Amino acid sequence: MSWQNLQNKTSNKAESKEIDQIFTSVFNQVNGKKVIEYLESITINSVCSPQATDSTLWHLEGQRYLLHIIKNKIKRGNTNE
Numbered sequence: 001m002s003w004q005n006l007q008n009k010t011s012n013k014a015e016s017k018e019i020d021q022i023f024t025s026v027f028n029q030v031n032g033k034k035v036i037e038y039l040e041s042i043t044i045n046s047v048c049s050p051q052a053t054d055s056t057l058w059h060l061e062g063q064r065y066l067l068h069i070i071k072n073k074i075k076r077g078n079t080n081e
Contacts, residue, residue, distance in 0.1 A: 017080050023070065024077025036074075039067050 026032050043063045048056060 017076075020073045020077035020080055022077070023073040027070070027074050028078075036067075036071070039070075043067050 027036055043060065044067065046060060048060060
């Protein structure tokens with residue numbers, strides 16, 4: 001491992017922390033919370049019928065995963081303030 005690799009990891013952490021704080025500032029507003037609630041309603045709280053295809057289920061799971069990433073960034077941004 002070189003010094004450059006260590007420096008890149010440090011800058012990536014700083015960059016990640018900054019992005020987390022941006023997510024927090026956007027989604028901790030009243031309208032941002034409404035957006036999160038809406039995204040939850042169409043992903044996490046959505047139920048597919050037994051006739052749903054595999055591709056439909058995978059698509060919904062991808063949406064849920066993305067929402068989970070957003071919520072984790074908001075949570076990390078709150079703890080990094």
